[in-house]
Amino acid sequence: AQTVTQSQPEMSVQEAETVTLSCTYDTSESNYYLFWYKQPPSRQMILVIRQEAYKQQNATENRFSVNFQKAAKSFSLKISDSQLGDTAMYFCAFRRGSNYKLTFGKGTLLTVNP
Amino acid sequence: DSGVTQTPKHLITATGQRVTLRCSPRSGDLSVYWYQQSLDQGLQFLIQYYNGEERAKGNILERFSAQQFPDLHSELNLSSLELGDSALYFCASSAPGSGSYEQYFGPGTRLTVT
Numbered sequence: 001a002q003t004v005t006q007s008q009p010e011m012s013v014q015e016a017e018t019v020t021l022s023c024t025y026d027t028s029e030s031n032y033y034l035f036w037y038k039q040p041p042s043r044q045m046i047l048v049i050r051q052e053a054y055k056q057q058n059a060t061e062n063r064f065s066v067n068f069q070k071a072a073k074s075f076s077l078k079i080s081d082s083q084l085g086d087t088a089m090y091f092c093a094f095r096r097g098s099n100y101k102l103t104f105g106k107g108t109l110l111t112v113n114p
Numbered sequence: 115d116s117g118v119t120q121t122p123k124h125l126i127t128a129t130g131q132r133v134t135l136r137c138s139p140r141s142g143d144l145s146v147y148w149y150q151q152s153l154d155q156g157l158q159f160l161i162q163y164y165n166g167e168e169r170a171k172g173n174i175l176e177r178f179s180a181q182q183f184p185d186l187h188s189e190l191n192l193s194s195l196e197l198g199d200s201a202l203y204f205c206a207s208s209a210p211g212s213g214s215y216e217q218y219f220g221p222g223t224r225l226t227v228t
Contacts, residue, residue, distance in 0.1 A: 043221070104157040
């Protein structure tokens with residue numbers, strides 16, 4: 001079974017600064033996908049970024065980028081130029097292959113301070 | 115707006131009762147997933163349907179059941195409700211033929227059992 005671990009229950013950052021959220025996972029699969037989802041106070045689950053395990057290049061979406069270390073089974077999220085709207089719970093998620101369930105970490109509550 | 119709809123948004127009911135949660139996937143999506151989010155268990159996968167057939171089961175209690183109808187909407191039935199069933203229930207959908215099979219989440223149904 002796959003497991004996803006987020007070791008930082010809470011983090012805070014000043015507006016406009018950069019913050020990195022950590023995630024490690026455990027799997028014996030070779031084909032998998034990793035995701036970061038954001039859950040703001042509205043409780044909506046919003047996909048932030050996706051990484052395919054077979055791709056060596058780290059994914060980037062505007063101010064969000066990942067550091068994917070496959071051998072170390074590490075998948076961290078970097079948020080640059082943090083904005084107040086980035087305040088949310090962030091979940092790291094693993095998916096084996098294509099049409100399969102997501103396995104989530106317990107989440108990191110990020111607060112962006114003005 | 116993810117394109118996934120869930121009704122009702124909120125549900126308050128008493129222990130021992132039965133409720134039905136409804137989900138309409140994005141147009142064209144064949145897979146529907148149900149997840150439960152609670153304070154103590156985090157985000158957990160319950161069950162997946164693909165084009166009307168059950169495809170995978172997770173930590174779903176025997177008191178819970180689901181189905182996907184020919185028009186691809188899905189219902190999650192929760193019976194003999196207990197206080198511990200209070201949670202946010204999400205539905206997500208994904209499309210076939212897309213290599214990444216990204217899951218898009220509905221807004222959730224918040225169930226409170228009193």
